[in-house]
Each structure stands twice: as C-alpha cells, then as structure tokens.
Amino acid sequence: MRDHFYAVIESMPARSSLKSNSVLVPCNIVSQMSRPAKAKIKFGLKEKAVNLIPDQNSKKVRLPKELAKDLNIFDGMDVCVKYKNDTLILGPLVGILINDSAFQRLCKGKAGNKRMRLMSAAHRSHIFAYFFTADNIIWSDRTVRGTFYKHDTDSWEVVQLPLPDILYDRGGGFSRAGSIKALELRKQLNNFKGLRKVNAQHYFSKWDLYCRLSKYEDIKKYLPDTMLYENVSTLKAMLNKHDMVYLKSCTGSNGREIIRVKKLYDSSYEYDYYKNSVIKIKTDSLRKIADAARKLMHGRKFIVQQGIESLSYNGNKVDLRALIQKSYEGEWLVTSLPVRIASGGCPVTSTKSGSSVYKFEEAFLDVLKFNYKQVEDIRKDIYELLSAVADAIQKEYGSFGEMGIDILIDNDLKLWFIESNSKPAKDTVLKSGTEEEIMKAYQRPFEYAKYLSGFYDSINMENKYE
Amino acid sequence: MATLVNIIKDNNTDDVCIISKSIADAFSLVPKSRYKLKFGQSIVYAKLNISEKGKKNSIRISSNLFSKLGIPENLRTNVMVKDDMIMLGPVLGIFTNPIYFRKILQQRPPQSCRHMMNANLNSHIFIYFFTTKGANWADNIIEGCYYSLDFGRWIKKQLPLPDVVFDRCVYNSSRQVPLAENYREHLLSGGLIKRINSKDNLDKYYLYEKLKKYPEIRQYLPYTIKFNSIQDVTAMVEKYNTVYLKSFYGKKGSEVMALSRNKNKALRCLHFHSNKLMIDKLEGQGHLSRKINDFFKDKEFVIQQGIDLLKYGDKRIDMRVLIQKDCSGKWICLYNVAFLGQKDSLIVAGEEKGSHPYNFMEIMPLILNKPSKYVSKLYKIIGDASIKIAEAIEKEYGPFGELGMDMALDKNLKLWFIEANTKPDRQLQSGIIGHARCIACCFNVIEYAKHLSGF
Numbered sequence: 001m002r003d004h005f006y007a008v009i010e011s012m013p014a015r016s017s018l019k020s021n022s023v024l025v026p027c028n029i030v031s032q033m034s035r036p037a038k039a040k041i042k043f044g045l046k047e048k049a050v051n052l053i054p055d056q057n058s059k060k061v062r063l064p065k066e067l068a069k070d071l072n073i074f075d076g077m078d079v080c081v082k083y084k085n086d087t088l089i090l091g092p093l094v095g096i097l098i099n100d101s102a103f104q105r106l107c108k109g110k111a112g113n114k115r116m117r118l119m120s121a122a123h124r125s126h127i128f129a130y131f132f133t134a135d136n137i138i139w140s141d142r143t144v145r146g147t148f149y150k151h152d153t154d155s156w157e158v159v160q161l162p163l164p165d166i167l168y169d170r171g172g173g174f175s176r177a178g179s180i181k182a183l184e185l186r187k188q189l190n191n192f193k194g195l196r197k198v199n200a201q202h203y204f205s206k207w208d209l210y211c212r213l214s215k216y217e218d219i220k221k222y223l224p225d226t227m228l229y230e231n232v233s234t235l236k237a238m239l240n241k242h243d244m245v246y247l248k249s250c251t252g253s254n255g256r257e258i259i260r261v262k263k264l265y266d267s268s269y270e271y272d273y274y275k276n277s278v279i280k281i282k283t284d285s286l287r288k289i290a291d292a293a294r295k296l297m298h299g300r301k302f303i304v305q306q307g308i309e310s311l312s313y314n315g316n317k318v319d320l321r322a323l324i325q326k327s328y329e330g331e332w333l334v335t336s337l338p339v340r341i342a343s344g345g346c347p348v349t350s351t352k353s354g355s356s357v358y359k360f361e362e363a364f365l366d367v368l369k370f371n372y373k374q375v376e377d378i379r380k381d382i383y384e385l386l387s388a389v390a391d392a393i394q395k396e397y398g399s400f401g402e403m404g405i406d407i408l409i410d411n412d413l414k415l416w417f418i419e420s421n422s423k424p425a426k427d428t429v430l431k432s433g434t435e436e437e438i439m440k441a442y443q444r445p446f447e448y449a450k451y452l453s454g455f456y457d458s459i460n461m462e463n464k465y466e
Numbered sequence: 467m468a469t470l471v472n473i474i475k476d477n478n479t480d481d482v483c484i485i486s487k488s489i490a491d492a493f494s495l496v497p498k499s500r501y502k503l504k505f506g507q508s509i510v511y512a513k514l515n516i517s518e519k520g521k522k523n524s525i526r527i528s529s530n531l532f533s534k535l536g537i538p539e540n541l542r543t544n545v546m547v548k549d550d551m552i553m554l555g556p557v558l559g560i561f562t563n564p565i566y567f568r569k570i571l572q573q574r575p576p577q578s579c580r581h582m583m584n585a586n587l588n589s590h591i592f593i594y595f596f597t598t599k600g601a602n603w604a605d606n607i608i609e610g611c612y613y614s615l616d617f618g619r620w621i622k623k624q625l626p627l628p629d630v631v632f633d634r635c636v637y638n639s640s641r642q643v644p645l646a647e648n649y650r651e652h653l654l655s656g657g658l659i660k661r662i663n664s665k666d667n668l669d670k671y672y673l674y675e676k677l678k679k680y681p682e683i684r685q686y687l688p689y690t691i692k693f694n695s696i697q698d699v700t701a702m703v704e705k706y707n708t709v710y711l712k713s714f715y716g717k718k719g720s721e722v723m724a725l726s727r728n729k730n731k732a733l734r735c736l737h738f739h740s741n742k743l744m745i746d747k748l749e750g751q752g753h754l755s756r757k758i759n760d761f762f763k764d765k766e767f768v769i770q771q772g773i774d775l776l777k778y779g780d781k782r783i784d785m786r787v788l789i790q791k792d793c794s795g796k797w798i799c800l801y802n803v804a805f806l807g808q809k810d811s812l813i814v815a816g817e818e819k820g821s822h823p824y825n826f827m828e829i830m831p832l833i834l835n836k837p838s839k840y841v842s843k844l845y846k847i848i849g850d851a852s853i854k855i856a857e858a859i860e861k862e863y864g865p866f867g868e869l870g871m872d873m874a875l876d877k878n879l880k881l882w883f884i885e886a887n888t889k890p891d892r893q894l895q896s897g898i899i900g901h902a903r904c905i906a907c908c909f910n911v912i913e914y915a916k917h918l919s920g921f
Contacts, residue, residue, distance in 0.1 A: 137603075
C-alpha cells in the first residue's frame with residue numbers, strides 16, 4: 001500500500017506574514033498536524049529546520065525561494081512526500097553515477113535510449129533522479145553537479161544538487177583517472193550514514209564470487225570447476241580434467257577478456273577469443289596460450305573455468321541472462337529471462353558480439369523445439385537457482401536491488417551458474433522484451449529506491465518470487 | 467596575542483571547558499557563557515568555567531567535546547580568542563605523497579619532516595601529515611600522523627581538517643595524480659582552509675605569458691613559445707642556435723630536451739633518460755620530428771630560447787633560490803644554491819642527474835674570481851629579482867608562502883628567470899646551506915601558517 005503522497009514543490013517569494021523558514025504543506029500530507037509546528041525538511045542528504053504550516057488551499061508544497069535555494073530544490077519538482085518522525089521528506093533523491101564522458105554527453109543534451117528510459121522511469125515513479133560523475137562534488141556543502149532531464153521543457157539541466165539518499169551505481173567504462181576517482185568517491189559515500197545503495201557492491205570479482213559461493217552446498221552443484229590462474233601448470237591441470245576451459249579476467253565484462261581453450265585429439269590445443277571479430281588459433285604449446293591470455297587480460301588476474309558443453313543451436317552456444325530485481329516491497333522478481341544464442345561460432349554470447357536474443361519461451365519452444373512440459377521444468381529449475389544464488393550473494397556481500405545472472409544449460413539439461421553482474425545493462429531486455437517488460441526493468445530500481453528510503457512502511461525482507 | 471596552553475581532557479561529559487584564570491583574564495573571557503571551541507575545522511559549543519586554582523595556563527575540555535574536536539591528548543599549543551570563538555592551534559596539515567607518509571608511520575621520518583618538527587619546538591602549532599588516503603568528507607575528518615611528545619613517536623589518528631594546508635604532495639606515480647587532485651579540490655571547496663601556496667603547480671607556458679606583461683620583469687625572461695609545429699622548433703634554432711624544449715609540467719629536468727647547433731650547422735640533441743645523459747646527432751628534419759614525438763608523446767611543451775650559461779671549466783651553472791614569506795608576510799630570500807651540471811651538459815638538473823649543489827656564497831668567488839663582497843652584492847641582486855618576480859606571480863595567481871625560483875646567469879652575468887617551483891626540493895643536505903638555514907626554512911612556513919590563520 002502506498003502511504004506517501006505525490007506533490008509538486010513550488011517556491012514562493014518571501015512574504016511578510018510568514019517566517020523565512022516556513023513551509024506550507026497540504027493538509028493530507030500532515031494529517032496529524034493541526035497547527036504550525038517545528039520540524040525538519042529533508043531533500044537528499046540536506047536537512048534544514050523549518051516551520052511546517054498545514055495548508056488547506058493547495059495541493060502543492062510551497063516554500064520560500066531562499067530556503068528552496070539552500071536545499072537546492074527547484075520549482076515544479078514532482079516528487080514523493082512523506083511526513084515521518086517530525087521530518088518532511090522529499091524524494092527519494094536518486095543519484096546515478098556514470099562515467100565522465102557519458103556525463104559530458106548528457107550535459108550537451110545527447111542522451112541515448114537507455115538514459116532517457118531511466119529518466120522517464122524515475123518520472124513515472126515520482127522520483128527525482130539525476131546523473132553525476134566523480135568530479136565536482138563539494139563535500140562541505142554536500143552538493144554535487146548533476147544533470148537531469150526536465151520533462152516539461154524537454155531539456156537537460158545541469159545544476160548543483162544535494163548528495164543523493166540513494167546511490168544507483170551505473171558507473172563503468174571509466175578512464176584510468178576516472179576509475180581512481182570513482183573508487184575514492186564510492187569509499188567516501190559509504191561514510192554517509194543516511195545514504196543507501198541500490199547495490200551493495202559495484203562489481204563482482206569472478207574469483208572472489210566463486211570462492212564465496214562454493215561454500216554453499218545448494219549452490220555448489222551449479223558451479224563449474226574454477227581455479228585462479230597462477231602459472232602454466234594451473235592451465236595444464238585444468239585441461240587434464242576438462243576437455244574445454246575458459247580463461248576469464250576476474251573483472252572483465254561484455255565478453256571482453258575471455259578465451260576459450262579446447263583440447264584436440266592430436267594433443268594440441270585450439271583457443272579462440274572475441275576481439276572485434278572471432279580470432280581462432282591452433283597451437284601445441286600451453287605457454288603460448290598463457291602468454292596470449294596475459295596479453296589479452298592486460299596483466300590482470302584471471303580464472304581458469306571448466307568449459308560447459310552447453311545446449312547449442314546450429315553449433316552456436318546458447319545461454320541465459322536472467323535479470324532479477326527487487327520490488328517496492330523488497331522482494332525478488334524475475335524481470336526477464338532472455339536466451340542468448342551466439343553467432344558465427346563466437347565463444348561468447350555477449351550482445352556486443354552480435355548474438356541473437358530471444359524470449360525464454362520463444363527460444364525453447366520455437367527455436368530449440370522443446371515441448372511445453374520440458375520448458376516448464378527448466379523454468380522451475382532456473383527459478384530455484386536464481387533464488388539460491390541471490391540469497392547467497394546477499395549473505396556474502398550485502399543487499400542488492402538488481403542483478404544480472406548468467407546461466408548455462410548443458411546437454412543433460414543441467415543448469416550451471418556462470419557469473420553475476422551487479423550493473424546489468426539491460427541490453428538483452430531491450431532486444432527481446434515487450435515494451436511493458438522494458439519499462440518494468442527500468443522502473444523497478446526506482447520503486448526499490450522508495451522502499452530503501454522508507455517511503456513504504458511495510459517491511460518484508462523475505463525474498464520471494466513472482 | 468596568542469598564549470601557550472596545555473590542553474587536558476576532563477572526565478566529565480557535560481559540554482564544559484574549564485579555563486585557568488590567567489587565560490580568562492588575558493582574553494577577558496566571561497564565565498558561564500557559551501563559547502565556540504575551534505580546533506582545525508572542527509567546532510563545538512562549550513560552557514565556559516574558570517578555575518582559580520589548578521595548573522596555570524591550562525584548558526580542561528570535557529571528554530565528549532574532546533573527542534568531537536579530535537584533539538590529541540596532552541597537547542601543548544596556542545590559544546587565541548576572536549569574538550565568541552576560542553581557537554586552538556593553529557592546525558597545519560602537510561599534504562605528502564603516500565611513500566613519505568608511510569616512512570613517517572614506520573617511525574623513519576625523512577629529514578625534511580624532522581626539520582619541520584624541530585622548527586616547531588618554540589612555535590607549538592599543531593602539525594600533522596596526511597596523504598591521499600584516509601579522508602572522510604562526510605564527517606570532515608582525515609587520517610593524519612602527528613608526533614606525540616608523550617610517547618616519543620609518530621601516531622596515526624583521525625584528525626579534523628586543518629586550518630592551513632601545506633601542499634608538499636610531489637607525485638611518485640601517475641596513479642596519485644587524480645586522487646591528489648581530488649583531495650585538493652575537496653579541501654578547498656569549503657573556502658575555509660587556507661593554503662601556503664595558492665597553486666600546487668605553475669606551468670611553464672602560461673606563467674611566461676602572464677609575466678611578460680610586466681616590463682620590470684620582461685628582461686629576465688628567455689623568449690618562450692608554445693610548440694605547435696616542427697617549423698616552430700627549426701625557426702627558434704635558426705634564431706638562437708640553442709633552444710630548450712620543456713613539457714608544461716615536467717619536473718627535475720626529466721622532460722627537458724636541449725637542441726644546439728654548432729658552427730657547421732650540425733644539430734645535436736641532449737636529454738636525460740633515467741638519469742643518464744643522452745646525446746644524439748640529428749640528421750634532417752624528419753629525424754628531429756621523430757625524436758620530439760618519441761620524447762614528449764602527447765604532452766604539451768614549450769620552446770625556450772637557450773641561454774649561454776655561465777660556466778666553471780666545462781660545467782654549466784644554474785641556481786635554485788628559495789624565497790619565503792616571513793611572519794609578517796614579507797618576502798625574504800633564504801638561500802641560493804648553485805648547481806654545477808655534468809661535464810658539457812646543456813641541461814643542469816638535480817643531483818641524481820649528475821649535478822652538484824654548492825652554496826652560492828662559497829662557490830661564486832671561485833667561479834667569478836671576484837672578492838666575496840662582490841658576490842654578496844650579486845647574491846642580493848638575485849634575491850631581489852626573485853622576489854620581484856614572485857610578487858608578479860602573486861598578482862596573477864594569488865598569495866604564495868614559498869617559491870623555489872630557478873635562476874641563471876649567462877656569460878655576461880645577465881640574470882635570467884627559468885621557472886618557478888611551488889614545491890621546492892627540501893631534501894637539500896644541510897651541509898650546503900647549513901642546518902640552521904634548513905630549520906629557518908621550516909620556521910618561516912610555520913610562522914606564515916600562523917599569520918594566515920589569524921594567530
């Protein structure tokens with residue numbers, strides 16, 4: 001149940017009849033209040049002591065221009081309002097962290113489809129959301145230069161805003177200097193007690209995740225055998241056990257920094273990887289493979305993972321990328337379950353490598369020609385896996401609002417958990433989902449933000465599925 | 467006038483501050499009223515009590531306020547009162563690179579750090595060192611390291627942001643650059659923290675562009691242009707025979723290339739590569755262009771008129787002049803160290819690049835073959851010129867507390883200004899300028915910090 005209100009915030013010129021810190025609030029928002037009372041007003045991490053005056057004549061929250069300026073509030077903002085513990089909370093204020101070049105593009109009004117969708121989703125949820133980067137933060141004033149889309153004027157505004165109460169970390173693809181600054185920023189934001197994060201972690205190291213998850217009996221069965229690469233003998237040991245292995249950088253994403261190595265019958269090896277195009281090389285020296293891997297991974301740590309002979313379609317690898325998100329009640333929901341089919345024998349199924357994306361039913365019934373019963377069984381198993389993995393990850397790392405989970409199905413229809421992504425880009429949803437699904441995928445993090453910042457009273461931390 | 471006090475932690479927790487009568491009288495403090503208590507950038511409110519007996523010149527602060535302020539225990543420092551604010555300190559934060567900081571934490575403070583502490587023995591300001599780690603901007607605290615007289619060792623503690631920052635963060639890895647810039651930006655964003663130097667570095671080109679507006683200074687400036695094309699270089703060589711190419715922000719002579727043409731118009735190129743002097747003959751413009759590209763990559767750089775430097779035998783000479791503000795904010799010249807470069811090297815850089823530092827007053831009589839009276843006159847002329855240039859720099863960039871000026875004399879003893887350094891090297895051996903001078907350099911910074919923070 002919704003127990004907060006939507007209201008437009010408006011500033012008004014100073015009036016002689018009102019004190020400079022008076023805020024007029026529609027009666028229904030402060031129903032317990034009959035007379036003006038001292039209270040606090042909160043917007044993002046900024047708080048001010050004010051005099052709240054119940055107002056019967058207007059549906060808008062009105063406050064003096066000077067106060068609005070102090071709180072970095074501007075006219076016509078349409079947000080959620082809640083009166084709780086003597087505090088009038090406007091918000092939640094959601095800050096979306098992005099990289100510097102993306103931010104510069106937005107400031108120039110160049111927004112792509114995904115960022116526009118984020119802004120409209122926030123607008124639909126009556127949430128004020130803005131984009132910011134690791135620069136231009138004034139800690140002493142608790143403000144940051146952010147940019148947001150103004151729907152009524154169809155323009156991007158760049159303004160000074162309070163630090164958010166909810167951090168939605170979408171920061172990736174930083175320059176080297178940018179990533180150092182972003183790390184420092186994340187560390188600093190953790191110091192603010194009032195600030196909550198949609199996701200506890202901004203990335204998973206594949207090795208760390210494997211180590212932590214392999215402690216759980218109910219998850220271990222889904223995990224492919226994995227080792228951290230130390231030297232050629234790691235690779236040798238893994239290839240003795242398995243016919244195919246994957247080398248993956250611990251922090252890589254988008255199918256970059258992945259090499260597939262296959263053992264051939266004549267005791268030589270074949271490895272391939274995707275770098276703008278598929279590159280396939282045959283060699284009989286493991287050392288050569290290790291050298292190639294170190295070069296591709298730019299000297300970063302990488303894992304050696306058992307290759308799973310997955311279901312295939314015309315010789316192309318099939319995998320699933322589930323997007324799970326929490327609802328406004330804090331329960332897990334499966335937003336979408338698209339199936340990706342690689343193209344042209346590519347070792348990865350990342351959408352960046354040109355794979356095709358299908359809806360779950362479409363892929364299994366129409367493309368892979370499974371029967372209805374089989375599809376439902378697989379779906380049940382997948383939901384079980386998602387539930388177990390999401391639970392375990394939260395136990396290990398803290399609370400998450402959304403996660404992308406990569407799953408493989410082998411020829412015996414056994415499920416394998418490959419990796420989890422804490423900043424799912426929703427490309428697969430955009431490619432395969434209906435408009436409704438897409439809108440949901442973008443809106444749910446904002447609804448969850450309301451839950452996180454206490455706009456819904458019902459507290460239900462159990463994780464359930466739709 | 468500030469007074470020295472002992473700050474003692476009191477066991478009670480009721481927001482009080484008990485001040486000995488001597489201090490209350492000196493600042494005419496009113497008992498039972500509320501005062502602000504300030505240490506660095508942290509401020510708390512306290513009720514004032516006056517104690518008739520007990521230790522003279524002491525301030526007892528209740529333990530809850532004590533921890534909020536972040537004061538180390540048993541601190542002996544200055545007190546100053548302005549309106550309803552009782553200020554303790556001042557707090558000087560010295561911003562260093564992580565390696566320097568780690569050495570202090572390991573109780574192996576570098577010499578410059580020990581000099582600083584020795585210089586503070588009578589000033590009693592609170593000095594701490596910090597680096598690009600451990601700040602918490604949410605609560606405005608920073609993890610610093612200070613010397614505790616009680617324990618006789620360096621102690622790491624969460625401390626308030628300082629009154630004055632002394633920026634000594636000289637990078638030793640490119641990774642530190644974005645972090646250090648971040649720290650500077652945040653420290654200054656509130657506008658409350660003062661700086662010893664208004665800028666953390668001065669680039670070579672814009673500084674020249676700004677200074678050449680001043681007629682009294684123009685005579686010291688070698689002609690400088692920004693590199694746009696290889697034609698600029700050849701034109702400059704044509705005109706001056708010797709030119710220097712320098713990256714905007716290079717330091718310690720590592721991003722400097724000298725080009726010189728002899729009588730037969732053969733072009734030679736000199737530069738340092740990991741502290742080794744490299745000399746190449748250049749054949750044709752293509753070779754020159756390749757060489758420059760390889761050396762500077764995508765960095766911006768200037769082309770500077772070469773100066774026929776004064777020589778001692780076959781070694782060229784240039785000078786590092788340190789000028790500082792004294793306690794009244796007036797510029798003074800602290801030292802002049804002459805560097806004798808490597809044999810036949812056109813570039814005179816630091817000791818690691820084969821140069822040797824000498825005290826100007828000791829070496830110059832030998833070089834010039836003139837009496838020391840003449841040399842001290844020259845010393846004064848160089849110092850005064852440096853100060854004149856520093857004053858112009860201040861007009862352009864805001865106040866500075868200290869500057870390391872690179873000056874040079876040519877064959878005809880004409881004086882040239884090469885560049886200004888906002889973080890002059892403090893690793894100079896005291897053998898050259900004398901131990902007392904080293905301490906004096908630190909003392910001036912401390913006194914200037916006091917001056918800046920109103921003590």
